[in-house]
Amino acid sequence: MNLKKNLALVAALAMTATVFAGCTKTGGEEPVDTTAGGNDPVATDPAAPADTGDTFTVMSWNDEVPVKWGEKVYVADKGLPEGVTYNPVNFGVGGGEATPYFQNYMESGEDLDVFALEADFALTFLNSSYAGTLADVGISADEFANAYDYTMAIGTVDGVLKAVSMQSCPGVYAYRTDLADSYLGVKSPDEMQALVKDWDTYLDTAAKVKEASGGKCTMSVALGGLWQVFSAAREQDWVVDNKFVVTDEVKEFLELSKTLADNGYIDTNAKTWDASWYGRGQDGTTMGMFTCAWGLEGCILIDAAGGVDGPSYGLWNITEGPAGWYWGGTWLAVSSTTDNPNLAADFIRYFCADTDTMTHFAEATGTFVNNKEAVKNIVANGGYANPLLGGQDSYAYFAPAADNVPAMNIGEYDGTIKSALNPVMVDYATGKYASIDDAIKAFTDNVQAALPNLNW
């Protein structure tokens, strides 16, 4: 039986070896005449070196940035200089699994110009020698005056701008209009917001919903989405001077989850990203869920509605909820080995700085772009009546919400610490720890086990 495993391993290794053998360096050794063609990006900074590469490579963990946006929006709209081919690299995995794929690609020394990052693992790459600064390719921070503050804070490492976000992802509380009407008599998102404006009011409303529905309907579903609200409100990094600090938000969050679970305002058996989570959006057993700008048509809410033909499609509305918060987003960074610096700069400007192209990008893809002017333009042009939300204009809603997201720096351990908190939060809410101190102890132990190199 062990032999079989060994054979499989050898076969896998052999295959991997052939994969590497098949890789050839596509980076351009031969300089190409970049003056040909009318679509050439114009370098604003004369100090930026000239483009010499014959391949323009954009890398991400999935096809969103390199294909859906890079190829279908950028290349289709602007084209590339003559002699340059577009090379989208996507690994078809979730953002959480991207690190080893990115690392292997970068270490292999293959051609790379622009790559995408998620906040949770951004610093793993931004702190490395593989990431260049935006100034290297002639982009200055001033160009992003219209970007939302929190997106800039995350892309700035030690005062140097290294990555900018193409989207802004303010979080929302999405609720069922039909249930809100029958249980609470709520007719508009503004009325709903008044009932969930802070956590105390939220709990009162949850009690009302529970009573009115005879205990059938909870206020929201899983705890995972809820943590994002508290996480965004953190003002201090997890690790200060190489020491781990448990901030008050953790305690507040754990206490709140326990209150919600004890009173049956939430279903702790439902798991985030699972059918038990989505399913609750269709059978009328939940008033709403915490989601965000990418979690409407893209995932979460569309699944919770059961798809376009689903039973609750069009019955949802969004409102800000108890606090301003964000959830994820996609940042773009330049590779330190880019051989097309001007093209890379143009690509980043197209998605993250230029109001006109970003307006086009938003209209083409429905993305909530990271540009206040572009958002204003879209809202002025009639906005976007979202059929999933029964015609509610998500843009008009997101615009003020994005302003309220607190600007916070990310730390290099955020993703790891979130993973250490996840099991504890469910177990504390379901009463497996005797006290909050036990839960915090378990959390701290998990962090220490994951990050033994800190000072303990």
Add this chain to the structure above:
Amino acid sequence: MMASAANRRIRRLSYAKYGYMFILPFFLVYFIFSLYPLLYTFYISTFRAAGTAVDAEMYYVGFENFKDLLFIDSPVRTQFFQAIGNTLILWICNFIPQIALSLLLAVWFTDNRLHVPGKGFFKVVMYMPNIITAASVATLFLSLFGETQYNPVNQILLSWGWIQEPITFLQTYQIKRGLVSFILAWMWFGNTMVMLMASIMGINPSLFEAAQIDGANSAQVFAHITVPSIRPMLVYVFITSMIGGLQMFDVPYLFNVGTDIDKYTRTIAIYIFERYSGATRDYGRSAAASIILFIITGILGAIVFYINSDKDEIAEKKRRRKEAKRLKGGAGF
């Protein structure tokens, strides 16, 4: 006379050359894919990464990583020791029922007096779980034992009225460990059975006949003829299963449900993987844990091999060696 001796020697040498050529591919593969990674693992187990960046510098720390895992009281060590315990529990709980069932079935299927009908059919069916990938099996069981009223096991129990509320099977660590052990036993018993059958069929039938004529019952035949005769195969099954069990990864890993309960099925291999794949890039401790696993495997393998080796033969060898020494010593005087 002299010439023919020389010829013989030459012929022997040239044969050996072909022999080496035939085994060369194995050694090449072994050196590249087994020995080199093993030595390299040992090398990186003495390093630590300075920071979390993907190209963070590795600095030399000597045996600090081993010390952290084995001696310094911290959650790192607690988790590691718990992982060792989990691995042993999961392996023992799957190996004992597995070997018992395989042995029983192997004896039944090879017994001439029983004449079990459809032997070939059963062999194929029982071997089948082994063909399915562990991932599919784990997913199947996860869905069978899911926690809502829509998952089959809960659905059946509810409809029979045995329970009122769906049971959260996967939140109870004993059930979770039990399921993992059951899956592994179920997946491997067919394989073990086929190997034991092959071994039993290799026993000289006249031994069984003689025992029958002497009036031995089935239990006596089993205890005094079958088991001693297939002992080398039993040792082989035991050692391979133990090595496979110590490296257990896929099924328990897929049973992770995202709460603290997962620590009861975190095996050494999962521990190594989590350490390696986390954002902390803790290659050093991960490699150190692998080396410790290697040493544990080596020690356990040696113990099993010693216990199961033929004591009489060892005593005989010792005696012969002593005799030789005595003779040599005698010659010297």
